[in-house]
Amino acid sequence: MRRNKITIIGAGNVGATAAHWAASRGLGDILLLDVVEGVPQGKALDLLQSGPVDGFSNRITGSNDFADLAGSDVVIITAGLARKPGMSRDDLLAKNVAIVKSCAEQVAKHAPDCVLIVVTNPIDAMVYTAFKVTGFPRERVIGMAGVLDSARYRTFLAEALGVAPRDVNALVMGIHGDNMLPLIRLANVAGVPVTDLLSAEELAAIVHRTQHGGAEIVNHLKTGSAFYTPGLAAVEMAEAVLTDSKRVLPCAAYVEGEFGFSGCFLGVPVVLGDKGVERIIQFKLTDEEQKAMAESETAVRKQMAATGL
Structure with missing residues (x-):
């Protein structure tokens, strides 16, 4: 069995x-x-040797040859420069667009049937770059953002409430940046609205911390950015594709009329299956939420223009 x-x-x-x-x-x-040379081989070998301890039997290899992409079901692009203190995600755009463009060309050449997940920042511009370069249908090119941002949002809500994070349900939409939209009215703890449990001031502070969650980590690390949760968030998406589990996850997906927007990637809730995005789940936004999404779209289109594609 393959x-x-x-x-x-x-x-x-x-x-x-x-x-x-x-x-x-x-x-x-x-x-x-x-x-x-040597870095992927060394890390792959190190990881492979943890199999007897952790109990997995995956084949794990490292390579410098893009031809080895052949046969990939899912490809995750993480290549690119990381943020440092004082940098915005947009500051990375010019350098990372060249890196992602090069990677996307190789993916299209060697793994033309894969589902492509882009993690490199600024994500909304980089997933657009990969989409344009590969020529893949919109269903098979997805940006990792919403899973990460929603995880941060859920973590901060759980800390404030003193509850298990897994029991907090919350959604972040829009751009992966300062204009992201952590939805307050839909957030709940085992079905109980957080608006019944926290004050407006407490919720506003949590929303602000979520919007700047990446910068908070960058400021601590000094020489890099977050990696544990971004890595897991990408794998969560990949698992939904590989298992055809129809998970509903917030991802940067190409919109064609959904929520009133078209022709760009925005963070929206999607159903993920073995072909990628099966559908975008739409629901009515409040006027304030619609305005916030429009601000995200404006910021995304500015990034798209800067890619030159």
């Missing part, structure tokens, strides 16, 4: 961590791909 193949392009912190999560979940054979 096993699934997951290729992760970029063997830095995010890529190596994603490989770790994918191996631990037993999702299939894993290829860690990077242009730096």
